[in-house]
Amino acid sequence: MSMLTPSGMGGKYRVTGDTYPRMRRPRKRGRIVAALVASVVVLGLFGWGALQLFHVFNGDDGDTKANAAPQSRPCTLTATPTPALKPMALPQPAGVTMNVYNATVRGGLAKSTADELARRGFKVKTFGNAPAPYDKKVTQSALIVAGPAAEAAAREAGTQVAGSTVKIDTTRKDKTVDLMIGTAFSSLASPADAAKARIVAANPPPAKPACTPTPTAPSRH
Structure with a gap:
């Protein structure tokens, strides 16, 4: 084998073999x-x-099952299902004969309310303190009580008091309406609000379902 002296090394180093040595480390x-x-x-x-x-x-x-939409379990019965109310034509105020009763501890409400209802065209038969079954027991703004024959008249009377409810007493045969002023009463509805309430009273919304489906929570693993 020949003796090779790489160029530039000045002959100071002698190397054996037929290849030049690497002058730097190979890249890893x-x-x-x-x-x-x-x-x-x-x-x-x-x-x-x-x-x-x-x-x-x-x-x-x-x-994916856990991420799916919650399933509904069988309905849970509500405490008091809302009865269905049929649409009906309501009479004009002149066709409603009512009694105005004060079921609160505030004095003078029956007379002042009866006077205003008379000015609005209603026929007020009498006014005074509420009968014992209702006296100081009406918590809403007003309770309208009437027999089946006066249901339309009761709805018309209810339009005059926001937040009032209508109760149909099946034992009553007359066509008069009793308006029981409750503790939440502040004043009669404005004529504009009464007109809007009249539309709803004549065409009540559908009754709420007797039961409400309860959603099932997603399963956990």
Whole structure:
């Protein structure tokens, strides 16, 4: 084998063999690629773990059934189902004969209210303190009591007091209407508000269902 002296080395070094020695370390490309791949894998695992933690804390376990819309269980009966009210034509105030009773502890309400209703065209038969079954027992603004034959008249009377309710007493045969002023009463409705209430009273909304479906919470695993 020949003795070679690389150029530029000034003959100070003698090397055996038929190739020149490397003057610098070879690049460790394999290690660099491996390190990059490892970094990508670590970052991917970290991201996947963070995503799983996010689902856990948000109540999502990845199950499509758990993420589906809640199912409805059988209906739960309400305490007092709202009876259905039929639409009906209401009479004009002149066609309503009413009694105005004060079921509160405030004095003078029956007379002042009766006078105003008379000015609005209603026929007031009498006014005074409420009968014993209703005296100081009406908590809403007013309770309208009438028999089946005076239901339309009772609805018309109810339009004059916001928040009032109508009670049909099946034992009554007359066509008069009793307006019981309750503790929540402040004043009669304005003519404009009474006109709006008249539309609703003549065409009441559908009755509420007797039971309300209760949604089932998503299952947990």
